[in-house]
Amino acid sequence: MAVARSILVALLAASGVASPTCQDYGEIPGWSMDHPVHPLDTPLLAAVCIAISSAAAATSVNTTDFVGCLALHLPPGIVYTQSSESYSSVLEFSIKNLRFVTPATPTPLVIVKATHATHVRVAVRCGAAHGVRVRPRSGGHDYEGLSYRSLDAARSFAVVDLAALRAxxxxxxxxxxxxxxxxxxxxxxxxxxxxxxxxxxxxxxxxxxxxxxxxxxxxxxxxxxxxxxxxxxxxxxxxxxxxxxxxxxxxxxxxxxxxxxxxxxxxxxxxxxxxxxxxxVPATVTVFTVHRPRNQSASDLLTKWQHVAPALPRDIILRVVVQNQDAQFESLYLGRCAGVVATMTKMFPELGVTRRDCIEMSWIESVLYFAFYGTGKPKELLLDRGTKPDRYFKGKSDFVHEPIPRDVWESTWSWFLEDGAGLLILDPFGGRMGRVASSATPFPHRHALYNLQYYGFWWDNTTEASEQHMSWVRGVHREMEPYVSKSPRGAYVNYKDLDLGVNEYGGDGGGTSYETARVWGEAYFKDNFERLAAVKAKVDPSDFFRNEQSIPPLGLPGGNGTTQN
CATH class of the missing domain: 3.30.465.10 (Uridine Diphospho-n-acetylenolpyruvylglucosamine Reductase; domain 3)
Known part of the structure; x- marks a missing residue:
């Protein structure tokens, strides 16, 4: 250990850091967002820092030594254990869903509130050395809370909270x-x-x-x-x-x-x-929001919308929010009012958009308009991160490739009369989306007509309210099954949904079952899932970065598509 520390001191002293520790690594001159890969990021230095924190990588979970490793190599004030006075406030700061703020929710052993990339590195190295897996959290919007909670209280994990890394x-x-x-x-x-x-x-x-x-x-x-x-x-x-x-x-x-x-x-x-x-972006963009109730041909408009919205010029998006007995058509056009009115008159005259519906503004004002549904809002509102979760919600998603028949839309209105009714959001694709190969990135759904989202929101913490809203979302999703993508039925990974399935692991420390993960993985990624699993096997064969819907390594020893640590 003394030899390792001597090597580290010599390496860092050459860069002007006196009496260093591993936490000083991040302060070496030369690290910046201009040159973000550290000039001394060498295998030797990595090995030295690991050697200081642990004489050898642990093969089993050692939570005490993990916490000690963090305390030794991170500055004070950024490590929060469950006994820390501020633990709950730090944990809840980025949580957006009250479903996961309960005493029964398995929470992290430690939260590292990183303020520098080096803090992330130390957390990962300490975790790898002592068998504690690490989950990253940025904004806390994970629909199932997997960036800060676990389904298994018996498996210790830590969270690296990135909220302070915001430059x-x-x-x-x-x-x-x-x-x-x-x-x-x-x-x-x-x-x-x-x-x-x-x-x-x-x-x-x-x-x-x-x-x-x-x-x-x-x-x-x-x-x-x-x-x-x-x-x-x-x-x-x-x-x-x-x-x-x-x-x-x-x-x-x-x-x-x-x-x-x-x-x-x-x-x-x-x-x-x-x-x-x-x-x-142009100097002037145009927005409009028009409501068409059920008794004003909303079903006909939704049916026609499926043909029109994906075929509109690329400068226009026309999305729909369906709630209560109302279809709300929202549009952003990258140009002036006259252009969008002319296009809508030609391609979707049934919607009846006129110049009176349009509001011209700057692009940043349009961001505020759709975020807060209003005009004249100060752009400083965009800096408000929120501090407390304020509602419960459940979300699901689909991709639609063929227009849904009018009679199905007509039948949907009865769903919105039920107790616990939520809302639907329809986001059209087409334009540039349809011109990019499905394998260009892991997102494989570019050639769909639109993305269909289902949401239930509630503010009552009773079991009855929760069951009503959850049942509504799942029920509507089930009813739409004949009309959405198939083999597999698609879903969007940013709208995470544990109803699709969760990972299974081998015995103590065992790896993730690839075959089990395919059930949810191919819904999110279709044919790209296998490639993702192959990349995982190459870059993280020990499955260190793991959660209930993380990509499993493909084809490593363990048999039947599983991996073992």
Missing amino acids: IRVDVRSRSAWVESGATLGELYYGIANKSARLGFPAGVGPTVGVGGHLSGGGFGLMLRKHGLAADHVVDAIMVDAKGRLLDRAAMGEDHFWAIRGGGGGSFGIVVSWKLLLVR
Whole structure:
């Protein structure tokens, strides 16, 4: 141990760091978002830091030594154990679903509130050395809470919370931005708008969604028909892999880089920052929201919408929210009012959009409009991350490839009269989405007509309320089965759904069953699932980054498609 520390001291002293520890590694001159791979990130230095924390990698879980390892190599104030006074507030800060704020929910042994990439590396290395797996959390919007909870109280795990890793640097000249994973979409949009009114980014409408999780699942929003997925615009990334190494795109290789841009978070490492190519936006965009109740031909409009929305010019998106006895048609057009009215009059005259429905504004104002449903909102609202979960919800998703018949839409109105009724959201594809190969990123559903989302929201914490709303979402999803994608029935990984299935593991420390994981994995990824599992086998064969719906390693010893540690 003394020899290892002496080597570390000599290596770091050469860079001007006196009396260093592993935590000082992050302060060496030369690390920045311009040069995010550390100049001293060598196998020797990695080995030295691991040697200091543990004489040999543990083969079984040792939670006491894991916590001790973190305490030794991380600065004070960023490690929260379950006995810490602030543990609950740190845990709940990024939780968006009250379903997972209960005494019965298995929670992390430790939360590491990282403020530097080095803290992530130490957490991974300590976890690997002492048998404690680590889950990353960025915005906390995981629909099933898998970024901060487990289904199995017997399996200890830790969370690396990235919320404090939120730096954003926009380069207008190159139309690019480096953004850390803990930043929210709202913070990213705000950062872009502060640099240029003519640049934007094609991601989601939820301003508190974490950048890391959104990009990890592909990410789509109101400019997807013009610009595709958010992940299509990732050109580099800095991540910590299962060995605790800091890797950029060149170092991780193209297969690994492919997997992190849509293969879901928590499987391939912890991405700490992303380099994005921004997109040009016009000086003026147009929005409209029109309501068409059931008794004003809403069923006919929904039926026609399925043909029109995916075929509209790429500059227009027309989505629908169906709730109560009302269909709400929402549109963003990358241009002025006259253009969208002319197009709608030609292609969808039945909707009856007029100039009076339109509001012209800047792109950043449109972000605020769809996030908060109003005009005149200050853009500083985009910086509000929220502090407490305020509702319960359950979500599910589908992809539709053939228009759903009118009589089915007509029958849906009865669903919204039931106790516990929620809402549906229909997001159309087409445009650029249909021009990109399904294998370009792990997201395989680009050629669908639209994505169909089912939501139940409730504020009453009684068992009866929960059962009503959960039953409604599952019931509507079941009723739509004949009309959505098949073999497999698709789902979107960013709308995670444990109803699809969960991973199974071998005995103590055993690996993930590939055959079991295929049940949910092919729903999310179709034919891309096998490639993701092959990448996993290459970059994380011990299945260190694991959760109830993480990608399993493919084809390693263990038989029948399973892996063993």
